[in-house]
Structures are given as C-alpha cells and as structure tokens.
Amino acid sequence: MIDPIRCLVVSAVVLLAGCAGQFGPASPAVGDCSALAGCPVCPICPAPPSAAQRVNPLEVVDFAAVTGWNNGEQAAAWPALLASCQALRFRDAWRGVCAKATELRSPSDEEARRFLEEQFVPWRVANPDGALDGLVTGYYEPLLRGSRTKSAPFVYPIYGPPDDLLTIDLSATNPELRGIRLRGRVEGKRVVPYYSRAEIARGTAPVAGKEILWVDDPVEAFFLQVQGSGRVQLANGQTLRVGYADQNGHPFQSIGRFLVDRGELKLGETSMQSIKTWAAANPQRVEDLLDQNPSFVFFRELPLADPTSGPIGAFGVPLLAGRSIAVDTRYVTLGAPVFLATTFPASTTPMTRLVLAQDSGGAIRNPVRADFFWGSGAEAGAQAGRTRQQGRMWVLLPKGTKPPPVGAATP
Numbered sequence: 349m350i351d352p353i354r355c356l357v358v359s360a361v362v363l364l365a366g367c368a369g370q371f372g373p374a375s376p377a378v379g380d381c382s383a384l385a386g387c388p389v390c391p392i393c394p395a396p397p398s399a400a401q402r403v404n405p406l407e408v409v410d411f412a413a414v415t416g417w418n419n420g421e422q423a424a425a426w427p428a429l430l431a432s433c434q435a436l437r438f439r440d441a442w443r444g445v446c447a448k449a450t451e452l453r454s455p456s457d458e459e460a461r462r463f464l465e466e467q468f469v470p471w472r473v474a475n476p477d478g479a480l481d482g483l484v485t486g487y488y489e490p491l492l493r494g495s496r497t498k499s500a501p502f503v504y505p506i507y508g509p510p511d512d513l514l515t516i517d518l519s520a521t522n523p524e525l526r527g528i529r530l531r532g533r534v535e536g537k538r539v540v541p542y543y544s545r546a547e548i549a550r551g552t553a554p555v556a557g558k559e560i561l562w563v564d565d566p567v568e569a570f571f572l573q574v575q576g577s578g579r580v581q582l583a584n585g586q587t588l589r590v591g592y593a594d595q596n597g598h599p600f601q602s603i604g605r606f607l608v609d610r611g612e613l614k615l616g617e618t619s620m621q622s623i624k625t626w627a628a629a630n631p632q633r634v635e636d637l638l639d640q641n642p643s644f645v646f647f648r649e650l651p652l653a654d655p656t657s658g659p660i661g662a663f664g665v666p667l668l669a670g671r672s673i674a675v676d677t678r679y680v681t682l683g684a685p686v687f688l689a690t691t692f693p694a695s696t697t698p699m700t701r702l703v704l705a706q707d708s709g710g711a712i713r714n715p716v717r718a719d720f721f722w723g724s725g726a727e728a729g730a731q732a733g734r735t736r737q738q739g740r741m742w743v744l745l746p747k748g749t750k751p752p753p754v755g756a757a758t759p
Contacts (some may be wrong), residue, residue, distance in 0.1 A: 480716065484688070491580075596645075599696060671702070688700070
C-alpha cells in the first residue's frame, strides 16, 4: 500500500510542475502587475527560478553613499519603525536597538538620522545582473460599497475560502522549499489545480454559502483582489474591513496587458484608472476581461476598531500610508527599515524616504523591488495606479547583524 502522505507529496510536486509550466515566454512576466496599482498578492504559484545571482545582492556601504539620506524625513517613519519593533524586539539582534528606538518616541529628523546612523548599517541592494535600479509600484486599500445580503445593486460576491481548497506546504518534506505553498483540490485520488476565476464565477466551485459580503461593482471587486485588502461601506454607514484569507493557486495575468495586446489601450496609457474607464464604456465585455486573469483571492472580515489604522501586512503590523512597503523577503528582512530613493508617480521629482518592509507578495520577485503602500481611499488609489517608477533600495540592519542567506525567506 502506498503511503498516503508520500502520495500527497508526489501529487504536490506534479501540481507544482504544472503550475510553473504556466509561466512561458508568451505569458506576461511573473509579477507583471503592469499599471494595476501594484499587486501584493498577484501570482500564487511559486515564481520560476530566477537567474543565478552573479553579484552579491546585499553589500555594506556608508550612509554617505545612500542617495538622499539627509532629505529622507526619517522622523515621519518612526511610528512604522516602532510598529515593526513590536515583533522584532523578541529577536536577539533587534532587542537592544528596538528598546532604544522605543525610548526615542518623537524624534526630529536630525535625531532620527543620528540614531539610525549610530545603531544601523546600510546594505545596498542589487539585482542579479548587478543593476541597482528596480521597479517600484504602488498599492492601496480600496473603499467599496456593499451589503451583508444580496440585493440590487449589491449582487457581486466577496467570498471566504471554500472548504475544498487544499494548501500544501512543501517545506514539510524539504526545508529548501520554505515559503512555497501550493493550492489545489482533491479529485478522486488525485490532487489537481483549484478552479480558475471563470469557473468560480460560473458556480463550478463549491463557494455557495461562502459569501461574506456583496458589492455593487465587479471591477472594484476585482481590484480589491489585486490589492489584497480593503474596506466596504454598508448602507447604514458602517464600514467593514476585509483582508486576504487565501488564493486559488493560479498565476496572476494582467488584464491591462490583455487590453494592450488587443489594441484596446496603449501601453504608455495603461493604468488602473484607464482600465476602469474602459470597463465603464464596455460593460458587456467586462466579464470576459476579468476572466483573463485566472487568479482568485478569498477574504475574511477583519476588525476596524481604528479607522485611521492601515490594513495588517505580512509582518503582522498595521501598514502606515507612505511609510510601508512590500518586498521580496528572500533578500530584504521583513520588518526592517529600508531607505527608498525613487520618484513621485508619473514624474521625475525625487522621492527619498525611510520606509519599513512590512508586507510581501508573490508579485514582488527581485532584490530591488518594492510595492509602496499609499493608504486608503480614492486619492490613494489614484496615486497607486500611477506608480510605476524606477528606484534604489538600502536595507538597514542593526550593527553586527548579517542578512539571511540569499533565497531564504525571512519570517
């Protein structure tokens, strides 16, 4: 008799091979959330192996080599730093520096810079080919209109995870596969890919009864999935927060790229706003457009005790608008301060500031890669939709601390 656990692992490896096979030369690049306001939860399948690292992705430099360091408004990032320290303070390397940061409650920029220079060492981040510039996108927390019950115009469901969605953690059998989780379902004695977005929308998946809310716009519901979290305002004025709960295991495919390939939009003019405008002008074609992305995100309702507080990121702390970023945790320590030198959306005006690596996502797949959290609401969404800039990054680690081995995701 075949060991059922071993059978499951073999099936998982087959599933992984099939999943990775979807990333071919003809498909958009993994994590290509082109003009979709960033995408912290885009690809669900593990990205294909990256090119061999030909240069050290992290190299010690002096603060004098950090572009814009003296203009970084470091004090504005202090609340985010203190939030990170709520988790980091339990680690030996961070305990002392976090205790000192907590004592410095409201520093000036000069005091904050002096503290960071005394306590931290900057590590310059580089891509595998040695390039120091990388992609900076943006994301935000959208606000939707909704209802707890289905009634016009609230007829588009936001689902919680279905009961038959299977998660396979490959690190249980191979520690080198830490952080790689597959999604699927059992069909007879086989583990097969979970249902696609189109199949879920058509009722093929057993999601009936898993609706947690209903909203009035399918495109807004789609971008809620792209962002991974959001707020929903009910008719009685109550505002709820929903956050990422799980994914269906299919890779993200850019609907913006699809519209460009079809000649519906021009490449340089593609943005979240232009996609919404196209959808409003072509309501009969919206369903087909959304089906081009097989990825589907399931949600859970989260408490919203403080309306001014941001959503909870991958590090387990609330994100701070303009001071939190999502990173590739194989290279950047989750929770660590990062100095980001980029430009404001759709401009050449420099934007240099201290931020905190408090989130992650499948679309963030490179050492020099950041998804910038702009906050909540329409204005933040407009900024996020325009953010597709080049930037440089320096991660700050406590003196005497070395980064984890390349490829090992930080907890």
